[in-house]
Amino acid sequence: MLKRLRTAHPILFCILAEILFLGTLFLTDFVFSLVLAFAGADFSSLDTYLYSALQELVGVLVTVWILKRTGRAGLLRRRGSGFFNGLLVGMYPLVLIGYSFFGTMAFRQPDDTPLLPLPRILTFLLSMMLVGVAEEFIFRGVVAETLLEHYGLSRAGIWKACVLSGVLFGAGHLTNLLGSEPFGVLMQCLFAGALGTLFAAIYFRTGNIWVTVFLHGMMDISSMIIGGLYGTVTMAESVSGYDASMLFSVALYLIPMAFLLRKKKLQEVQLYWGGVVKK
Numbered sequence: 001m002l003k004r005l006r007t008a009h010p011i012l013f014c015i016l017a018e019i020l021f022l023g024t025l026f027l028t029d030f031v032f033s034l035v036l037a038f039a040g041a042d043f044s045s046l047d048t049y050l051y052s053a054l055q056e057l058v059g060v061l062v063t064v065w066i067l068k069r070t071g072r073a074g075l076l077r078r079r080g081s082g083f084f085n086g087l088l089v090g091m092y093p094l095v096l097i098g099y100s101f102f103g104t105m106a107f108r109q110p111d112d113t114p115l116l117p118l119p120r121i122l123t124f125l126l127s128m129m130l131v132g133v134a135e136e137f138i139f140r141g142v143v144a145e146t147l148l149e150h151y152g153l154s155r156a157g158i159w160k161a162c163v164l165s166g167v168l169f170g171a172g173h174l175t176n177l178l179g180s181e182p183f184g185v186l187m188q189c190l191f192a193g194a195l196g197t198l199f200a201a202i203y204f205r206t207g208n209i210w211v212t213v214f215l216h217g218m219m220d221i222s223s224m225i226i227g228g229l230y231g232t233v234t235m236a237e238s239v240s241g242y243d244a245s246m247l248f249s250v251a252l253y254l255i256p257m258a259f260l261l262r263k264k265k266l267q268e269v270q271l272y273w274g275g276v277v278k279k
Helices: 002-008 010-038 048-069 083-089 091-107 118-151 155-178 182-206 209-223 225-230 235-240 244-260 263-273
Strands: none
Touching (some): 010 048, 083 182, 091 182, 118 155, 155 182, 155 263, 225 235
């Protein structure tokens, strides 16, 4: 059924796959909360990043199930340009990640606040990387690839697949309205939408999902590093703090996306995807 839907109605399939993925995260959160409540757990002392890691792991499993049911699980083994060559294509976000990390560690470390215990820091790192795995599998592996197969390998088709997959990625962050301030969530959606188009361009240029998994996970780690090391800021508080300056990030990601997909580089997309996209 999923395979037929993907072929006959690809855009509807992408929307439903995103809803299934996000719904699974909510259901997992609800079930975990019920189990912990019945067990008499002290929610104030819970390791929220461990909780998040388990939630994202379920999301990964659901996405792998979607890939298998639609005959696309092979993308997890697809080498494309190779991982390290792919990082050269993704050098721009990699530089931004390094800049963000070192800038944060140099100027934003809290005074007189000790580091969290090592197990807490490790679960933070695990959680952020699993977010990268889960979201890249669904938004690039399922959504962006489906749209590329639908629109084809012409320049217009590749751009349409990038932009629409970015819009769906940004819209997925509306779920944060349940825990963060609306304006902050709106800014996050715009930021994520632009970032999603850039990640889609990198995925199309490299043919390797693990390149964007790594970049996504490292970007989440760098953006939440203070909260992860010191426990002073939660993810919900961080999103609530987003302001109109985030609009700058739209250009920050859309311009390099256009550079990656410039006309003379489209042959690389066609090289890695010619055997996958039939149009």
